Each structure stands twice: as C-alpha cells, then as structure tokens.
Amino acid sequence: MKSWSGSAGICINEHKEILMVKSFGSERWAVPSGGIEEGESPEECCIREIKEETGYDVKVIKKLKVKETTIKNIKVKTYYFRVEKIGDSSGINDPDQIIVEADWKSLSDIKTINHVYPEDLELLLEQYKHLEQSVAFE
Template sequence: MERWSGSAGICINEKMEILMVKSFDSQGWAVPSGGIEEGETPEECCVREVKEETGYDVKVIEQINVKRTIIKGIQVTTYYFRVEKIGGSSGINDPDKIIVEADWKSLSELKTIDHAYPEDLELLLEQLEQ
C-alpha cells in the first residue's frame, strides 16, 4: 500500500485563537499542514508548512497527536504539533499555490465554521481548554 506522511501545526495566539487556513478547492478550514519532504523530520516539516501557508515563523512546543487513516487506498500518517508563533506574518507564500486564506479562529468560530477535517475538531478544542 502506498504511504504518505505529513505534519500539522496547531498554533494558539494570546487571544486563545487557533491559526487556520483555507485552500482554493475547499470550503473547509484546517490547521496548516503538508507532506514531509525527503530528509526532513516531522518537526521540520511542521515549521516549514506553517511558514509557507501562513507566513508565521513558529517553534515546536510538543507533539500532541498522530493521526493514521486510509484515504483513497493510501496509508496516511499525520503528526500534529503544538507550535508557538515568533513575531508577525510575512504573508502566505505557499509554493503549491493552494492556500487562499489564513485566519485566527476563536473557540466559538471553531464550532460554527466548516472543517476540512471534521475529525480534528475535538483535538483543537482540547488544545484550547489547556
């Protein structure tokens, strides 16, 4: 079976909002994420993807989840990290050109917006409650 591995960054600001992105082909929001490249650790991938998709430099605080699923016959493993932003955003610079918007979402917004990965909502809410 084909395999794919990626990383996702959960970044919470001082207002207790989570950094989310939306891609051109989806109505749903998701945390910044992407595929691990050759020679990259999951942590390095997470930092790079958050930077590309949101413009924020971040540092990894801790790994909080590993999601394993099968999508269209591909075995998918996604590493989730709690990250902290460093400074402001330099703007979206996504080489894949799929991210249309990045925004901070509050607890109440998280409960009402469309999610690209609805199964992640519980994890996001848990992170806000800490």
Template sequence: MKEWHGAAGICINGNNEVLMVKANNSNAWAIPSGGIEKGESPEECCMRELKEETGYTVRIMKQLFVKDTMVKGYHVNTYYFLVEKYGESSGIGDPDGLIEEYRWLSLGEIGKVEHAYLEDKEVLKKLLTSLL
C-alpha cells in the same frame, strides 16, 4: 500499500485563537499541514508548512499525537505539534498555490466553521477548552 507522511502545526495565540488555513475553491478550514519531504523530519516539515501557508515563523513546543488513518487508498500518518509563533506574518508563500487565506479562529468559531478534516474539530475544541 501507498503511504503519505505529513505534519500539522496547531498554533494558539494569546487570545486563545487557533491559526487555520483555507484552500482555494473551498469553504473548509484546516490546521496548517503538509507532506514530509525527503530528508526532512516531521518537526522541520511542520515549521516549513506553517511558514509557507501562513507566513509565520514558528517553533515546536511539543508533539501532541500522530494521526494514523486511511484516506483514498493511502495509509496516512500525520504528526501533530503544538507550535508557538514569533514575529509577524510575512504573508502566504505557498509554492503549491493551494492556500487562499489564513485566519485566527476562536473556540466559538471552531465550532461553527466547516472543517476540511472533521476529526480535527474535536482535537481543537479539547485543546482550547483545556487552556481556558
């Protein structure tokens, strides 16, 4: 069976908004994430992907959970981390050229926008609600 291992970083700012990204030719928003490269830890992958996709440098606060699912014939494991940004964004530097935009979304906006991964919508709503 084919496998894919990745990491995702949930970053929440002081206004209780979540950092989200949107891919080219898509209206759907997603938590910044990507595949773990050879020799890289899930934590390192998470920090690299956030930097590439949003320009923000982040530090890992804690691991939240691992999503274990099947997608298009692949067994997918995605490590989810709560991260904290420091400094300002240096701009999108995605080497794959997939990310078109990043934005901070509020709890209300999370409920209204289209999500690339529908299951993440509930995760974000629960996390944000717990902070209010």
C-alpha cells in the same frame, strides 16, 4: 499500498485564537499542514509548512498525536504538534499555490466553521482546555 506522511501545527495566539487555513475553491478550514519531504523530520516539516501557508515563523512546543488513517487506498500518517508563533506574518508564500487565506479563529468560530477534517475538532477543543488549565495556574 502507498503511504504518505505529513505534519500539522496547532498554533494559538495571545487572544486564544487558532491559526487556520483555507484552500482555493473551498469553504472549509484546516490547521496548516503538509507532506514531509525527503530528509525532513516531522517537526521541520511542521515549521516549514506553517511558514509557507501562513507566513508565520513558529517553534514546536510539543508533539500532540499521530493520526493514522487510509484515504483512497493510501496509508496516511499525520504528526500533530502544538506550536507557538514568533513575530508577525510575512504573508502566504505557498509553493503549492493551494492556500488562499490564513486566519485566526476563535473558540466559537472553531465550533461553527466547516472543517476539512471534522475529526480534528476534538483535538482543537482539547487544546483550548489545556490553555484554560495552564492559564489558571500562572
């Protein structure tokens, strides 16, 4: 069985919005993600993919989880990271030319938009909970 590994980044801004991307010909949203290249760590992949798909430089805050699933007979392993943006976006520069839009989505958006990976919704909502808790202690 073939296998594929990738990374995804969950980035929440100062307005408590999550950075999401949309592909050409799709009305569904997902967090920025992509395949790990030869010699790249999951963290490096996450940083590169977010830069390509959204134009934002980010730093990895922590590893959240690894999602393992099988899609069309391919073993898929995706590393999820919580990341923080550095500065402003320099614009989408996706070499794969699949990302049409990057946007910040509020908690109410996250609950109502169409997700490419509906199973990610729980993880996204969980990040909001952590956010609320961390803000309470500052």
